[in-house]
Amino acid sequence: MSRSFSVVNESIAKPVFGRASVAGLTLAIVAALALSGCANAPEIPLLPKFTAPVTQTVYVPVYVEVEKPVPAPAPPPPPPEPIKLPEDQEQSLALLIEFARNSSGGADELRKDYTAAQAAYNKERTAVNRLRVAWYSSLLGSAAGDDARLLGLLEPLLAKTSGFATSHPLRPIAEVLIAQVNERGRQVREQKKAVDDLQQKLDALKAIEKQLLDRERRRN
Incomplete structure (x- = not known):
């Protein structure tokens, strides 16, 4: 079985x-x-969702020091042009400088300047040359002639037609010279009058003296 x-x-x-x-x-x-594993197994943590990184372009300034070229020195400015004076003012300035330079010279130098001024005036009879002759004549005094001749040189300089204009810079010089000549003439006249008066007094005294002498002789 x-x-x-x-x-x-x-x-x-x-x-x-x-x-x-x-x-x-x-x-x-x-x-x-x-089934048993699902019931007893621990929970698996969920991974974070993958996110693609965001890229961003950042521009960073870069400073590059560049050596600047040294500029060439600027050329010096041109010299200023000389101031151009009107013709009458330029002549006046030159004549005033001449007068200031030669007025303190000796008698011999003044005579040379007077001779040169007279030659220039004889060659060209301008108002400036006339004033130059009058100026040196006034400095030389009687050696260059009398006051009547000097006034004959100066008075045309103040004439309305041939003389200096009222605003001319040399006109005051002519006026001063004429005033000096007139003042000198006045002083000469006064001195002459004083001399004449003194001479008259002397003549009167001599006449009185003669009368007294004549009387004395008649008595004797």
């Missing part, structure tokens, strides 16, 4: 452990493990 049972068991058990059964059993075990 036991032997036949054993055969029967083998014949029954054999198909149970076939290839298909093993596969199904394996799946069942895996499923069971999976």
Whole structure:
């Protein structure tokens, strides 16, 4: 009995452990493990969502020190042009400088200047040359002639037609010279009058003296 049972068991058990059964059993075990694992396994933390980095272009100023070329020195400014005076003022200034330079010279130098001024006036009878002759004549005094001749040189300089204009810078010089000549003439006249008066007094004294002498002679 036991032997036949054993055969029967083998014949029954054999198909149970076939290839298909093993596969199904394996799946069942895996499923069971999976279920049990899901029930007991810890929760897996979710990874943060990957975000692509945002790129931004930043411009950083870069300062580069460039050596500046040394500029060439500027050329010096041109010299200022000389001030151009009107012709009458230029002549007046030159004549005044001449008068100031020569007025303190000696008698010999003044005579030379007077001779040169007279020659220039004889060559060109301008008002300026006339005034130059009159100026040196006034400095020389009687050596250059009398006051009447000097006035003859100066008075035309103040004439309305041929003389200096009222605003001419040399006109005051002619006026001063004429005033000096007139003053000198007045002083000469006064001195002459004083001399004449003195002479008259002397003549009167001489006449009285003569009368007294005549009387004395007649008595004797």
